[in-house]
Amino acid sequence: MTTTLGCVNLSLADRLTDLTLSLHEGEVTAICGPNGAGKSTLLSCLGGLVAADGGLVTLGGRLLRNVPAQERARCIGYLPQSPEIAWDVSVEVLVSLGRLPWGDAGAQAGRDAIEEAIAAMDLGALRNRRISRLSGGERARALMARVLATGPAWLFADEPLANLDLRHAIALMRRFREQGSKGRGVVLVLHDLATAMNFADRVIVLDQGRLAADGEPAHALRSEVIEQVWRCKAGWLGERGMRALSLG
Numbered sequence: 001m002t003t004t005l006g007c008v009n010l011s012l013a014d015r016l017t018d019l020t021l022s023l024h025e026g027e028v029t030a031i032c033g034p035n036g037a038g039k040s041t042l043l044s045c046l047g048g049l050v051a052a053d054g055g056l057v058t059l060g061g062r063l064l065r066n067v068p069a070q071e072r073a074r075c076i077g078y079l080p081q082s083p084e085i086a087w088d089v090s091v092e093v094l095v096s097l098g099r100l101p102w103g104d105a106g107a108q109a110g111r112d113a114i115e116e117a118i119a120a121m122d123l124g125a126l127r128n129r130r131i132s133r134l135s136g137g138e139r140a141r142a143l144m145a146r147v148l149a150t151g152p153a154w155l156f157a158d159e160p161l162a163n164l165d166l167r168h169a170i171a172l173m174r175r176f177r178e179q180g181s182k183g184r185g186v187v188l189v190l191h192d193l194a195t196a197m198n199f200a201d202r203v204i205v206l207d208q209g210r211l212a213a214d215g216e217p218a219h220a221l222r223s224e225v226i227e228q229v230w231r232c233k234a235g236w237l238g239e240r241g242m243r244a245l246s247l248g
Helices: 039-046 069-075 091-099 108-120 136-150 166-181 193-199 223-230
Strands: 004-012 016-024 028-032 054-059 076-079 154-158 185-189 202-207 210-215 234-237 244-247
Touching (some): 004 039, 016 054, 016 185, 028 193, 039 154, 039 185, 076 136, 091 136, 108 136, 136 166, 154 166, 166 185, 166 193, 193 244, 202 223, 210 223, 223 234
Parallel strands (some): 028 185, 076 154
Antiparallel strands (some): 004 054, 202 210, 234 244
């Protein structure tokens, strides 16, 4: 049974205005827009981390605020833009924290999920290294592995490619595509429009807290939308899946 995540007339003073959206499992959705457009705020509201001034957020037809915290933590995995790590633990221990909502890090199901997440983020050689000894990109991969280890129905990530080199950025986007194909809902805040164009099933464009475009990437990121929202001329080059943005 699929779960719909959505909002109706969602508003937050000076950040979001009357947003109504319905997101579905099995899709990779990219939220794009200029700095200050409300992208991170929208993601936080959909994840239940920020309370809106007005409107409703629902998960599977239930008000998100009424979903118990443990159930929500099992269902929604969230990677913030600037995550904090309180303890200088090993990569393996950090990833195992993703099983806290299930309480089974020591059981077989939990161990399997942890190992799968470590392998998915190419962290096998770093599993015993402490977080303080990781590069920025390695730390980003470890934090993403912690989210993956939870096995949530929904994966939220705010600018997940910010500290990754090209190889690991592409690998992570493929991982997100894989998770979507397995039926999970994936919602990403992305600044790179080419990545959104080539990897997302759907793109939501925000401008000053309002919905500017919503739909398949070729529609939501068409040249006239980019000019209107980002205030610059642009066009797309190449074929589907390998398109590049040309700025005029």
